[in-house]
Amino acid sequence: MKIAQGLIQKKQEIAPYAYTQAGGVTDYLAIPTSIADLTALLDWAKQESLPVYVFGRLSNLVVRSGGLRGLVILTTELKAVRQENNQLLAQAGCDIIWLAALARDKSLTGLEWSAGIPGSVGGAVFMNAGAYGGQADMVVSSVLAVMPDLSLRTFTKDELAFGYRHSVFQENGGVIVQVTFDLAPGDQQAIQGKMDQVNLARANKQPLSWPSNGSVFKRPTGYFAGKLIMDAGLQGTRVGGVEVSKKHAGFMVNVDQGTGNDYEDLIHLVQAKVFEEYQVRLEPEVRILGDR
Known part of the structure; x- marks a missing residue:
């Protein structure tokens, strides 16, 4: 090749x-x-x-x-989308926010929850992203991927092993290249109304003016990560240029040329403090990769 x-x-x-x-x-x-x-x-x-x-x-x-x-x-330049009846077939690099807007324009409902998620279609499937009552596994019907042997394979919904922030691609080495979303006919104004609600809730609760990864930790059983972090008095805690958001304790924001190491060190500090206070182990939702 x-x-x-x-x-x-x-x-x-x-x-x-x-x-x-x-x-x-x-x-x-x-x-x-x-x-x-x-x-x-x-x-x-x-x-x-x-x-x-x-x-x-x-x-x-x-x-x-x-x-x-x-x-x-x-994959950001792999962003072609085509429609087949009530399905949208989107390449992996397509912004999920843009796809939600396209679905609205085509009067298709099912992606409103993703209207403010700052990620790609491939990433949303890889992590089974979700927000505000919706999740990727609710609308994804199949995924095309390049496998480690370089073959192209289509995964049906039953083969995707979706779970909380999990899909089969976290284990099988497949590279997502296209996703089929099963949507339903809807009223364009009603769809826009739901998207407006989602975006208003985000703007009110989340620190959107600073670079961040969104929610840093998975939701621990029986608890909310952000509340545990807030109750532990960690809002505003900073390592280097990265800080636990004062607006939403579940977020860590880059306020002053923070580094990847700053993020990781702050994550470990928060995990240790929350465990010390509440004996709850916070598991990162974000992936941490690379050399120190």
């Missing part, structure tokens, strides 16, 4: 691409514009024995300051 000239860039900083605006340098970075390019990149990395990381909008990820070895592939 031939790789387009200039597609692979050496020694690129992750921070400019990440929602946190933090993260070190990767050995190689590529942004493919087709599934064929993506497959060729995976093939090249395999021949070179390089680790591969495939990301969308880097909105649920902490990359440590030492960066990532190997090849980072960003």
